[in-house]
Amino acid sequence: TLPHQTDHFFKSMMMPVLAPAGVQEYIDFGVHGYAMSRYSGCWVAFKALADTVETSASVDVDPDRVQVVIPEDFAIPADGLNIRWPDPPLVQEKRLLNQKLYAALAYARANRLNRVIIDAPDARLGIITSGKSYLDVRQAFDDLGIDEALAAEIGIRLYKVGMVWPLEADGVRLFAAGLEEILVIEEKRQLLEYQLKEELYNWREDVRPRVIGKFDEKGEWAHIGRSDGTVDHGDWLLPAAGELTPAMIARVIAGRIERFFTSDRIQARLAFLQAKEKSLSERLFSIDRVPTFCSGCPHNTSTHVPEGSRALAGIGCHYMVTWMPERRTGTFTQMGGEGVPWVGQAPFTS
Numbered sequence: 237t238l239p240h241q242t243d244h245f246f247k248s249m250m251m252p253v254l255a256p257a258g259v260q261e262y263i264d265f266g267v268h269g270y271a272m273s274r275y276s277g278c279w280v281a282f283k284a285l286a287d288t289v290e291t292s293a294s295v296d297v298d299p300d301r302v303q304v305v306i307p308e309d310f311a312i313p314a315d316g317l318n319i320r321w322p323d324p325p326l327v328q329e330k331r332l333l334n335q336k337l338y339a340a341l342a343y344a345r346a347n348r349l350n351r352v353i354i355d356a357p358d359a360r361l362g363i364i365t366s367g368k369s370y371l372d373v374r375q376a377f378d379d380l381g382i383d384e385a386l387a388a389e390i391g392i393r394l395y396k397v398g399m400v401w402p403l404e405a406d407g408v409r410l411f412a413a414g415l416e417e418i419l420v421i422e423e424k425r426q427l428l429e430y431q432l433k434e435e436l437y438n439w440r441e442d443v444r445p446r447v448i449g450k451f452d453e454k455g456e457w458a459h460i461g462r463s464d465g466t467v468d469h470g471d472w473l474l475p476a477a478g479e480l481t482p483a484m485i486a487r488v489i490a491g492r493i494e495r496f497f498t499s500d501r502i503q504a505r506l507a508f509l510q511a512k513e514k515s516l517s518e519r520l521f522s523i524d525r526v527p528t529f530c531s532g533c534p535h536n537t538s539t540h541v542p543e544g545s546r547a548l549a550g551i552g553c554h555y556m557v558t559w560m561p562e563r564r565t566g567t568f569t570q571m572g573g574e575g576v577p578w579v580g581q582a583p584f585t586s
């Protein structure tokens with residue numbers, strides 16, 4: 237079991253993926269999700285991160301807040317795109333690949349699900365981001381003292397993507413025009429970055445910017461020679477493993493604009509972030525504050541293992557028992573697969 241990233245899974249099932257940033261967009265994109273599904277006939281996926289789901293906010297619930305725009309530049313076939321009976325598999329496949337996904341793209345375009353948030357007359361650096369990462373980018377801007385006016389002065393163009401797959405190409409190309417470099421800021425593995433590169437690769441050479449994100453301009457496939465004679469992949473710029481934080485993003489943004497802009501505030505903030513990171517890496521206390529079950533929770537007693545026995549955990553609160561050595565609970569596996577480790581162990585037991 238690993239930390240997962242379901243958007244790639246949705247992509248493999250050819251479901252358009254909406255990525256809301258914050259609670260208000262859960263409502264707004266929820267309305268768009270239903271409307272897009274009805275228009276295109278597609279199942280529509282919705283990205284839900286703990287950071288944005290397990291939070292609260294004041295939201296506008298006016299039923300007229302989201303005005304759905306029906307695209308005028310897409311021809312819906314006479315028999316429509318929606319479910320019908322009978323509907324043989326190969327006919328469904330053809331409809332999905334030839335029409336439904338393009339209808340979803342037309343919907344995203346008409347409703348401006350992806351849009352430029354900050355623009356600059358002479359933009360040099362473009363930042364493309366989505367969902368929680370968009371909020372992290374805004375926090376990083378605040379931390380660096382970059383407001384919208386300064387961003388425009390520096391030459392930063394910020395593009396926020398609401399539908400992360402498939403990535404709508406017309407908007408991307410408008411965003412990319414005139415830029416020297418595009419920094420892709422997205423959590424975990426590349427979803428936007430690979431699509432962006434594909435959409436720009438065969439575009440006009442005179443306007444095609446450099447694209448960086450998970451790796452810098454040397455790229456992932458740079459063969460970096462190590463001192464022991466081995467060769468490694470390129471160095472991570474915004475790593476795919478773990479979480480991105482506003483501090484990590486602030487450092488990368490400051491690094492990318494350094495060639496043409498810096499300020500005392502940015503330098504001071506970078507020094508502060510570096511000092512903070514250093515102090516966090518040096519532990520002052522050796523005591524761990526390990527979480528445990530709520531008082532009154534049945535897991536407090538049900539996870540006691542009989543003398544001479546051992547247990548394995550699954551996903552859920554009882555997973556915390558793996559941090560209690562006296563309860564002899566070895567490891568865990570994903571929901572629904574809890575029996576399999578026992579099957580695997582069977583040949584080694586008597």
Ligand code: SF4
Nearest residue numbers: 529530533534535553
């Ligand atoms: S199951 Fe989890 S949330 Fe519920 S009472 Fe137990 S520890 Fe608390």
